[in-house]
Each structure stands twice: as structure tokens, then as C-alpha cells.
Amino acid sequence: MLVNTSFAPPSYKIAKLKYNGGGDWYANKTSLSNLIKFCNQNIGTNIFPEEEIVEAGSKDVFNYPFIHMTGHGNFLLNDQEAQNLRNYLIAGGFLHADDNYGLDKFFRREMKKVFPELEFVELPFSHPIYHQKYDFSKGLPKVHEHDGKPAQGFGLIYKGRLVCFYSYECDLGNGWEDQDVYNDPEPTRQKALQMGANLLQYVFTN
Numbered sequence: 001m002l003v004n005t006s007f008a009p010p011s012y013k014i015a016k017l018k019y020n021g022g023g024d025w026y027a028n029k030t031s032l033s034n035l036i037k038f039c040n041q042n043i044g045t046n047i048f049p050e051e052e053i054v055e056a057g058s059k060d061v062f063n064y065p066f067i068h069m070t071g072h073g074n075f076l077l078n079d080q081e082a083q084n085l086r087n088y089l090i091a092g093g094f095l096h097a098d099d100n101y102g103l104d105k106f107f108r109r110e111m112k113k114v115f116p117e118l119e120f121v122e123l124p125f126s127h128p129i130y131h132q133k134y135d136f137s138k139g140l141p142k143v144h145e146h147d148g149k150p151a152q153g154f155g156l157i158y159k160g161r162l163v164c165f166y167s168y169e170c171d172l173g174n175g176w177e178d179q180d181v182y183n184d185p186e187p188t189r190q191k192a193l194q195m196g197a198n199l200l201q202y203v204f205t206n
Helices: 031-042 059-063 079-090 104-114 172-176 186-205
Strands: 015-018 052-055 067-071 095-099 152-158 161-168
Touching: 031 172, 031 186, 052 059, 059 079, 079 104, 079 152, 079 161, 095 104, 104 161, 172 186
Parallel strands: 015 052, 015 067, 067 095, 095 161
Antiparallel strands: 152 161
């Protein structure tokens, strides 16, 4: 007997990280829902269509295989929040941080509380995260210009596993937004969405 699975309920949710410090954790309001829609249509995922919001210190982080964070300003973790994120990432969770311009120095500082023993390393263009369904032989696509620097993808690797991917000088999440937010050319938006799909596909298959 054939079973119609076209209306199967979503199998999981992904979340945006709410954090303290005054930075705009809530930026890019349409980005994750657009990425979810793109992934469900193009790489066979079955993600709940709307993002969840989860606080850094909440045990609810363990409900999500993928957590995204962004912002332009200060990011602050207290000791409990840092330990909670560490436990989440060690247990198999994944954090994607997208510098929305201005986050860098705060993010790097606070992640040292989470993994004091680790350093961010730039991932080579040969890394599998760039070669899932979509091939990015030159690494991250450049969505917006800020300081004229190339887009870079950094990672925290814990016991051989990539637990955090940090997109820098890229504005990847901006590229996921509704087209009328930034009026980015559609090919630029598609590249950003494709790279986002690679992130999720990498996480769900590793």
C-alpha cells in the first residue's frame, strides 16, 4: 500500500538565537523563513515553515539541530549561557553565526567563554560545507560590501566535528531576506540561499 507523505508534518524546527548585550539579535526578520522555504523546496528537507526564538541560556536549545544568530552590535553571554551553549554544541547541536557588520569583535570574545580551548579557523574552499547540493568552489558568496574585504567562513572544530560556522564580511543572512528589503539582484539572493541550504544539508547529514 502506498502512503501519501506529501502532507507529512514537519519533522523538526530551527531557531534564531536571542542574546543579551544590546545587539540586534532580531535583525533580518524574513531571512530564516525564506531559507526554510528554499530548503524544503530544493533539498528535500521538511522543516517547520517559521523559525523559533530561543534564548542562549535556555534548555530549549537542545530541541533544535540548527541555531542561527546575527546582529550588528554587542553580544554578551554570562557563565550559565556560555556553559549551556557549550553543552548544546558538544551534544551535537550546530550554531551558524552571521556577522551583519559590527558583530565580529563581540562574537569572537564571547565564544571564547564557550570554547576557551578552541580558535576559529578559516575553512578551506575544499571543505564539504561548500560542496553539498550546491558547489561553491571559491567559498562564501559576497552579498554586501562593507570594508572591501573578501567573504570568509570560519569554524570552531571540537574533537574533529564542526560545531560552529561563522560567516564574516558576507552578509549571508541579508541575502535570504525578502527581495524588497535590500533590492539585491536575484542571482545574488539565489547564491545566498543556496549557500544557506548547503549549511543545513551539511548539518543534517553530518
